[in-house]
Amino acid sequence: MDFNASLRKAVKTGTVFLGQNKTRECIEEGKARLVVVAANSPESVKDLVKEINVPVYVYEGSSVQLGKACGMPYVVSALAVVEPGESDILTAARV
Template identity: 65%
Template sequence: MDFNASLRKAIKTGDVLLGQNSTAECIKDGKAQMIVVAANCPSTYRTMLDEQNDVYVHTYEGSSMQLGKACGKPFMVSALAIVNAGESDIISLKRA
């Protein structure tokens, strides 16, 4: 599975929220199926995510700039929440 292609497909066909604040709100509301964080995500935010046992957190191997580019955005993205994957198979990472 090409992670970047699956991520772009999820953004295009599903419901994905970008940014730390939106992601935290989504977790709090219990809507997130999966969280993706950049490798250089701030440690305080990462610690908060690690305390969440009810949602799978995937660490993207690249920086927040690379994650933003993978999302097709011209800005940095350090965290995102996948609410609905749409036609993407990205949620299958939870089982891997």
């Protein structure tokens, strides 16, 4: 299973919020079904996901690489998957 392909499909067909502020909002509202953080995310982002009751996937690449994996031309340090759409990202993240 290719996590990058699953992520891109979730961004295109599902509901995914990019950025640490939007991710925080989704967590606080109880909407996030999966949180993805880049390996080089700031400590504030890592602190955000320490005490949540949501699956967290640490993306092995940098925030630049995570942004590219999402198909975006900017850095993404964190994202929240609310609805996976046609993607299998919720199962891919558990591998």
